[in-house]
Amino acid sequence: AKPWKGKSLLTLKNHTPEEIKSLLNLAIELKKQRQLGRHNDLLKGKNIVLLFEKTSTRTRCAFEVAMMQEGGNATFLDMKDSQMGKKESVEDTAKVLGRYYEGIEFRGYHQDTVEMLAKHAGVPVWNGLTDEYHPTQILADWMTIMEKLDKPLEEVTFAYVGDARNNMANSLMIGAAKMGMNFRAVSPASLAPDKTLMQEMQEVAMETGANIQWFENPIEGVKGADVIYTDVWVSMGEEDQFEERIELLVPYQVNEFLMSKTGNPDTIFMHCLPAFHDTETSMGKGIYDQHGISELEVTDAVFRSEQSVVFDEAENRMHTIKAMLVATMGPSGHF
Numbered sequence: 001a002k003p004w005k006g007k008s009l010l011t012l013k014n015h016t017p018e019e020i021k022s023l024l025n026l027a028i029e030l031k032k033q034r035q036l037g038r039h040n041d042l043l044k045g046k047n048i049v050l051l052f053e054k055t056s057t058r059t060r061c062a063f064e065v066a067m068m069q070e071g072g073n074a075t076f077l078d079m080k081d082s083q084m085g086k087k088e089s090v091e092d093t094a095k096v097l098g099r100y101y102e103g104i105e106f107r108g109y110h111q112d113t114v115e116m117l118a119k120h121a122g123v124p125v126w127n128g129l130t131d132e133y134h135p136t137q138i139l140a141d142w143m144t145i146m147e148k149l150d151k152p153l154e155e156v157t158f159a160y161v162g163d164a165r166n167n168m169a170n171s172l173m174i175g176a177a178k179m180g181m182n183f184r185a186v187s188p189a190s191l192a193p194d195k196t197l198m199q200e201m202q203e204v205a206m207e208t209g210a211n212i213q214w215f216e217n218p219i220e221g222v223k224g225a226d227v228i229y230t231d232v233w234v235s236m237g238e239e240d241q242f243e244e245r246i247e248l249l250v251p252y253q254v255n256e257f258l259m260s261k262t263g264n265p266d267t268i269f270m271h272c273l274p275a276f277h278d279t280e281t282s283m284g285k286g287i288y289d290q291h292g293i294s295e296l297e298v299t300d301a302v303f304r305s306e307q308s309v310v311f312d313e314a315e316n317r318m319h320t321i322k323a324m325l326v327a328t329m330g331p332s333g334h335f
């Protein structure tokens with residue numbers, strides 16, 4: 001069986017735990033091949049297009065490098081420069097691009113757009129982040145946990161602390177429910193997980209043995225956690241909510257005190273990045289000066305600590321995206 005052949009990845013909801021696991025195992029194998037310096041040309045002659053409405057470093061570069069390392073090509077299309085959404089509908093754009101390319105990646109605002117592309121393109125479409133979901137990030141996150149922790153995913157207690165209604169929180173909850181994990185969203189009540197999604201995932205959890213919970217109290221929420229994960233307090237497109245979010249989320253900052261409250265000195269810290277943690281970076285400065293705050297969702301001390309695995313996690317974006325590309329477009333027989 002080749003479950004990923006020709007398939008899109010839009011939310012992670014429509015893939016079985018076995019399918020997700022097989023992709024993670026393929027990513028681990030491809031990482032090994034890369035470390036051995038082997039070039040297998042698994043995507044030779046394949047072309048994909050990358051459509052970006054929102055900015056990106058990791059996702060864009062991971063897709064481009066993954067294609068190039070396996071002998072394929074990627075066209076980057078900044079949507080400011082394309083006709084889509086201006087002179088041409090998403091449907092017509094999908095139909096045209098599907099004639100040129102073997103796959104389409106989309107990053108942008110509306111989940112409807114990526115769903116519409118998938119409906120009309122006739123080739124696999126990959127969601128590289130929308131307002132609602134960020135499924136490819138979850139693949140890298142679970143791969144990193146598999147590498148770092150000495151226990152199977154089903155035994156992992158995972159605490160996501162921060163804005164529990166954003167794309168990362170939604171996708172982490174889906175991924176955790178699928179993989180049978182002990183998942184806790186830890187947030188203020190007004191940023192608690194979407195009720196419908198949480199119920200849906202609690203139903204999935206009944207089949208997989210996962211446990212999906214929400215905690216308002218950060219100290220209770222992280223107790224016994226193997227992983228503390230956070231994300232920015234203000235996602236792309238929500239910049240006008242900055243002040244309100246800071247006020248709500250200050251008690252949920254991941255700092256050394258909160259890390260110590262897991263009761264486990266080996267708890268790892270994860271973040272999808274980019275992160276606001278460093279007063280020295282010119283990137284953060286404008287915001288910090290403006291608001292008189294030195295660190296946001298994570299302190300610099302935790303971000304740079306031994307427990308922090310954020311750069312391995314970022315590297316794994318490339319290996320997992322490559323696995324997804326190989327599994328959907330690669331030669332039959334390999335997967």
Ligand code: CP
Pocket residue numbers: 055056057058059060129137272273274
């Ligand atoms: N984690 C992540 O998606 O990073 P980019 O926004 O840089 O792609």
Ligand code: NVA
Pocket residue numbers: 129166167168231232234235236272273274
């Ligand atoms: N929640 C963040 C994730 C960035 C990878 C955002 O949407 O901006």
